[in-house]
Amino acid sequence: MSTARLLAALLAIAIGPTELLHAAEPPFDVAPQNSDLVVDQTFDGPLGDKWHINTGSWTVADGVLQAKELPADKHAAAARYTVQTDNAVYQLGFKISDGTKAFHFGFDPAKGELDKKGHLFSVIVSPTGWRIMKHVDKNRPQEDPNEVLASSDTAVETDRWHRMRVTTWGPYVTATLDQTQLKASHPTFGVKKPTLVFRCAGDGVQIDDVKVWNQRK
Template sequence: MMIRISFAACCVCLLSSSLAVAQQAPPANSELVVDQSFDSDSLDRKWHINTGNWAVKNGVLKVSEVASDKHAAAARFPVETNNAVYQLRFRLLGDAKAFHFGFDPAPGELDKKGHLFSVIVTPSAWKIMKHVDKKNPKQDPNEVLASESMSFEKDRWYTLRLTTWETYVTATIDGDASLKANHPTFGVKKPTLVFRCQGDGVEVDDIKVWRQVK
């Protein structure tokens, strides 16, 4: 039997590892607006590749840095969200140094240049980070709002589930480990999903986004 919970209640559920089963249920009062399973041989045309290698192979999205880019592998998938639940699977391979999943603020929402925030996973830890305002880096630098030491095994799949609700963010790994953050800038419209990879490489699969239905 599928567990059904309200969208607002889903945010509360994500705050408790004791409700891990409920976490995996699609939130009620929402619509599924992204469903990327990479079953075809090519990447959906909606993806915008900024840097790095991004290719679909064997039913997953494979990502790696390109040294000549002198930048982390980066790509965006357009979908406007505010209050939403995001879920994906990922695994670190080879010499992968970090996997980032995050957001940009919609144009005009903030007097800021640069990313909004990201969940960042490394082989030994993960964190939620508010990104620097590139116009005012000294006054508004990168800020780690939540972090935890955690060993992420190479070649093992993990499920990341993220809820944005007004200015609050909750992230879980496999419905258990949890990070929570709150920042006044987080409650803005978000026009894209931002993916980044440092090193070689990362695999991503089963990206889903449920957006609140008003």
């Protein structure tokens, strides 16, 4: 068991999962205690070398990152930002359009942390609602499929800015989208995460003000 997962388990036993989630959950724009700001992306210039474009169109225009799926790729637009996190708080602004099928913000597990192929988990937003989903193990899709751990059918309005804040603490995740909040947990979540994963299915997601605070050891 990793140090982070063991710590989370011990804390959960000591104070309970509900208290733990609230303890690790500051409001928007407030830096968590005992943390360091490790990502501060305002898109005032071109994407730097920490960004890696996998598929789709990702361009900076008018001070925001604009993403859209390209039909020729036959895959959702996908981009990654390289930063290693463990227990952390992630915050960003985003705007979806009428042509957006889904916007994903999530994570990969660090190599060697899990016996798994594929993404770790994502917060997935569409105009009709949003959810936290644990992703399938592509080596064992029947035994370990995609699993929605929490969901909201609150509509996410198109063509206006929304704010998302995600806190990870061991196996626990708290995600806040504007005034709506979801909580979930899974034993695989308490691992090191080497990248932030952004994906856009369809046309028209804008992203801005990406911040990440890493918890100090």
